[in-house]
Amino acid sequence: MIEMKNSPSGKINLDEVKREMLVRKDExxxxxxxxxxxxxxTDQVLDPGDQASTSSLEAxxxxxxxNEFEEYTRIIGALEMxxxxxxGICLECDVAIAEKRLHAYPNASRCVAxxxxxxxxxxM
Ligand SMILES: [Zn+2]
Structure with missing residues (x-):
């Protein structure tokens, strides 16, 4: 049975975040x-007459x-962090990074600014 934890609003529940990330990492x-x-x-059953569709499928x-590898890399980075x-803390100004940004880039090390x-x- 999973116990649902209510985190205080505004505060990131790291255990929760980590748990979700580990699930996503496995996926x-x-x-x-x-x-x-x-x-x-696909390489093994390659039909020479069907090469065009095979290569677009391959692409x-x-x-x-x-994409998935990129997401995977981000999650690995975030777990390390x-x-x-x-x-979730900006490297430059020590401010908490917006949750929306962390959702898109879990390993973001800087706030948007x-x-x-x-x-x-x-x-430059
Ligand atoms: Zn910052």
Whole structure:
């Protein structure tokens, strides 16, 4: 039985976040493993007359794999940050990073303002 914990509003429940991330990590690991094994079986049954659709399917599959791998990398990074106690805290100004941003980029290490300033500096 799962006990539902109510976290005080505004405060991120790290245990909850971590638990969700571990679930997502497992899902992504399974999906990536599945994608990898599908790729092998497609190569084995490759029909020369069907190469066009196979390669577009392959492209779709690899972009899917890239997206999932990217998400996977972010989750790994975020889990490390939770361990280090730096998760959700801006590296530059020590302000809590918006939950919405963390949802899209769990391993975000800067708040939006600092990230923009950082990227501007990189471009110069
Ligand atoms: Zn900041």
């Amino acid at each position: 992504l690991e399974n999906e990536l493993a599945e994608l990898a094994s599908e790729k092998i079986s 779709l599959r690899s972009s899917l794999q890239n 939770i361990e280090n106690g730096t998760y 600092c990230q923009e300033a950082y990227e501007e500096k990189q471009e």
